Structures are given as C-alpha cells and as structure tokens.
Amino acid sequence: MSYMAQRVADFGTTIFYEMTTLANEHQAINLGQGFPDFAAPDFMKEAAVAAIQSDINQYAPANGRPALREAVAQKVADLYGLQVDPNTEVTILHGATEGIFATVMGVVNPGDEVIVFEPFYDSYVPAIKMAGGIPRFYTLRPPDWQIDEAELAALFNNKTKLIIVNTPHNPTGKVFNETELKLIANLCQTHDVIAMTDEVYEHIVFDGHQHLTLYNLPGMAQRTVMVSSLGKTFSVTGWKVGWAVAQPELSRAVFRAHQFMTFCGAAPLQEAAVTAVSQPKAFYTELTEFYTHKRNFLVDALKSAGLSPINTSGTYFVMVDIAKLGFADDVAFCRYLTTEVGVAAIPPSAFYSTPADGAGLARFAFCKEEKTLAEAAKRLQRLQKL
Ligand SMILES: Cc1ncc(COP(=O)(O)O)c(C=O)c1O
Structure with missing residues (x-):
C-alpha cells in the first residue's frame, strides 16, 4: 500500500528545489528562483x-x-x-x-x-x-x-x-x-x-x-x-x-x-x-526604476554572452531563446549553465502541460544585488567559448 495519496502522487518535486540544490552543489550564482538576495527595506x-x-x-x-x-x-x-x-x-x-x-x-x-x-x-x-x-x-x-x-x-x-x-x-x-x-x-x-x-x-x-x-x-x-x-x-x-x-x-x-x-x-x-x-505612489515609481536598471543590466549581460533574451515588459524575469544553441532541451541547457558556467537558471518546460513546448527557453531572475548580477555577467562570458 502506498502511504501517499493519489491526489499528490504525481506532483513530483518542484523544479525550483532541484535547481537550487544543483546551484548550491556547484556554487553557482542562482538566477533561478525568484527571490531577492538583498535586504528587505x-x-x-x-x-x-x-x-x-x-x-x-x-x-x-x-x-x-x-x-x-x-x-x-x-x-x-x-x-x-x-x-x-x-x-x-x-x-x-x-x-x-x-x-x-x-x-x-x-x-x-x-x-x-x-x-x-x-x-x-x-x-x-x-x-x-x-x-x-x-x-x-x-x-x-x-x-x-x-x-x-x-x-x-x-x-x-x-x-x-x-x-x-x-x-x-x-x-x-x-x-x-x-x-x-x-x-x-x-x-x-x-x-x-x-x-x-x-x-x-x-x-x-x-x-x-x-x-x-x-x-x-x-x-x-x-x-x-x-x-x-x-x-x-x-x-x-x-x-x-x-x-x-x-x-x-x-x-x-x-x-x-x-x-x-x-x-x-x-x-x-x-x-x-x-x-x-x-x-505613497512614489514607492512604486522607485521600484520600477530599481528593477528597470536591473533588467537592463541582465539583458545586456545575456546579449553580450551571445544569448537571445526575449523582451520582458514586467515581473523580474527574462526568458531567453536557447533553441539554436544545440542543447537537447532546456533542462540540459540549465544543467550545463549551472555546473559548467556557474550560473543557475530555470528550465521553463516545467511550466507547460507539454514540456517540449518550453524546451527552447530558459528563465533568468534579476531580483538580485548588483554584485550578484555583475558576477553572473562575468561568468556568462564563458558561454562565448561554446
Ligand atoms: C505568479 C506568481 N503568483 C504567486 C506567487 C506566490 O506569491 P506568494 O509568495 O505571495 O505566495 C508567485 C511567487 O513566485 C508568483 O510568481
């Protein structure tokens, strides 16, 4: 008899847990999970x-x-x-x-x-x-x-x-x-x-x-x-x-x-x-400026590493088109990026009912300190040698 109820049996472990564990094992900069690494106000x-x-x-x-x-x-x-x-x-x-x-x-x-x-x-x-x-x-x-x-x-x-x-x-x-x-x-x-x-x-x-x-x-x-x-x-x-x-x-x-x-x-x-x-409303205006700056920084870093970020109009995430990079899928790319380049991203196939629909994409989070993003930018340059 299985102790686990059927209603949860096929949920599996979230991709965030998996990628964060891999990032920690390889001391990768974690641009996977969407939480700030800076102090709360x-x-x-x-x-x-x-x-x-x-x-x-x-x-x-x-x-x-x-x-x-x-x-x-x-x-x-x-x-x-x-x-x-x-x-x-x-x-x-x-x-x-x-x-x-x-x-x-x-x-x-x-x-x-x-x-x-x-x-x-x-x-x-x-x-x-x-x-x-x-x-x-x-x-x-x-x-x-x-x-x-x-x-x-x-x-x-x-x-x-x-x-x-x-x-x-x-x-x-x-x-x-x-x-x-x-x-x-x-x-x-x-x-x-x-x-x-x-x-x-x-x-x-x-x-x-x-x-x-x-x-x-x-x-x-x-x-x-x-x-x-x-x-x-x-x-x-x-x-x-x-x-x-x-x-x-x-x-x-x-x-x-x-x-x-x-x-x-x-x-x-x-x-x-x-x-x-x-x-007051000014708080939200400042937040927009704060994240616009971070978004621009990461987008530039991704581009200069030879990647193709897709335009992002909101949130603190940017999707990257990885379809032409020659990896089997998004999971293979994100594993490679984490273990060999030292930057963790999330494979978005986990967010599709048919995982193959997300196989050509990777999600990066930019809710990170400037120094975290700068270190990620430096490491991403290693991709140029692909
Ligand atoms: C789209 C979306 N909805 C809800 C949540 C969860 O929000 P909360 O932390 O307030 O439960 C998240 C967190 O990542 C999210 O990205």
Whole structure:
C-alpha cells in the first residue's frame, strides 16, 4: 500500500528545489528562483519588530487584521479606483499562494474546467487538480506571447468555471494589454465564468507599460477574485502576506476554504504589512526604476554572452531563446549553465502541460544585488567559448 495519496502522487518535486540544490552543489550564482538576495527595506523590518514588541502575537481574525483589510481597500482605491468594503470584500491570506489555492478550492467543483495560460506559475495546476477540476491550457508563444481570440474562445464551454489570469506574467514578462483583458472579460461574461487574477507583480512593469486589472473592466467586478501579496513588491517573499479582493459572495467562497487551510496568517506581519500597503505612489515609481536598471543590466549581460533574451515588459524575469544553441532541451541547457558556467537558471518546460513546448527557453531572475548580477555577467562570458 502506498502511504501517499493519489491526489499528490504525481506532483513530483518542484523544479525550483532541484535547481537550487544543483546551484548550491556547484556554487553557482542562482538566477533561478525568484527571490531577492538583498535586504528587505528597513521600514518593513522595523514595523515587524514593533508589532511583535507591542505584543500582536496571538491569532489574527480569520479574514485578516482590520487595519490591513482597510489598507488594502485604500490601496486598490488609490491605484485602481476601486471601491471595496474592507469587511466583506477583502480577505487576508498566507501569501498569494494561499489566495490561489483558497480561490480554486472555494469555486471549483469536481469536473469543472479551469483555463490557464501556459507557461504557468507552478501552483495553479496542482490546486486545480486537488479541487478535482480539469485544467485547459492556452499556450502563449514567444516572442510576443500574444493571445489569439479564436484560439482562446475555443477553450470556453459550458463546463468552464474559472480562468486564471496572471499579469504581469511569470515567467514570460508579458503584461496583458487592454484589448486582451477585454477579450477575456467578454468571454467570461458570455460563458458565465469567474476570473482569478494573480497580480503579485502589479508594481513591476517597464517601458511605460501599465498594469491593468481585470476587476476594473465593465461587468467583471462581480465575477473576479483579485489576488496579490507583499512578497515581490516589498522584497519580503518569506513573509507570506497576501490578500484576495472580491465581492461578498466570491469573498465568502474564498474565506470558507481559507478558514480551514490556515485560519489566519502571522498576526505581527499582517500589522507590519499595513505600513507597506500604505506606502505613497512614489514607492512604486522607485521600484520600477530599481528593477528597470536591473533588467537592463541582465539583458545586456545575456546579449553580450551571445544569448537571445526575449523582451520582458514586467515581473523580474527574462526568458531567453536557447533553441539554436544545440542543447537537447532546456533542462540540459540549465544543467550545463549551472555546473559548467556557474550560473543557475530555470528550465521553463516545467511550466507547460507539454514540456517540449518550453524546451527552447530558459528563465533568468534579476531580483538580485548588483554584485550578484555583475558576477553572473562575468561568468556568462564563458558561454562565448561554446
Ligand atoms: C505568479 C506568481 N503568483 C504567486 C506567487 C506566490 O506569491 P506568494 O509568495 O505571495 O505566495 C508567485 C511567487 O513566485 C508568483 O510568481
């Protein structure tokens, strides 16, 4: 008898764990996993310490500390012009990951279909499968990752319950434009489908692109769960403070699943998050400049090593076209790069339902200190000798 339940048996180990282990074994510069290697902002650390010192150390209310729910409601009002009730339309969760899982668990019935854009963030498909749902994939293709209306429309049918829209999109760096979001909004309304947006990179957009939220499109507020979190914006991926914004009926669905997953996240970090979420707009402008500089540096380094980075409009990732380099696939390339060149990247085939679709790509993260990126640039020059 297997001790492991069938529902998790074929999930395997995440590619991040595998590549980080290999990177550590070979002292490679880790441009694989998407977390900053620099210090979190002082004001965040001070707010967390102050919250613990003032003894905010017991359970938070299951839907989150009121001050944070209010701050999230204020943030979406200031930035997106949304009017949401902090008591009935905002739920604080243990990172966006719990937001994704609680939303899927809260709205998907066994046999329901869920549309996912691939390459996908790796928790979507396991969440859908654990809910008994069936993932249906729309493949975004490089270099533009554009959406074809007819191809997307063909995925919608009377079994479709949910579509997951991650913009800015990990791992492609695509920022969904208004036309694409309108297309998705129309399809959702025609087929009575709910949308879950994953907006964890909402403040990392480049070159004048604007992050737009599906929630804001006509007819979408009542059928959208907007998920985001602190991790990427405030360089605290380990804090795991996230939220879901949705009208009361959908919020209740998310909450019912959430209350029996974690009940609540870390109370002092929720309190500290109020300071973060209440930052003025200037904070986000500076963040854009900060990451634009890092993106440009890495893109130049990749080009000067003879690689072909694909244009990235948002997130802190850049995809590289490796199809013509003569490797068997992306895994072989990333292993070679880690063990022989000393730089780790992620093979994106793990983010496709048909892994071969990602075999010609590699994903690099640039949420790293200048000296880390400079050392990676130096090592990447070894590729010139290929
Ligand atoms: C697209 C996307 N969604 C969600 C998450 C997870 O967010 P959190 O750390 O808040 O759970 C990540 C983290 O890498 C991500 O890239």
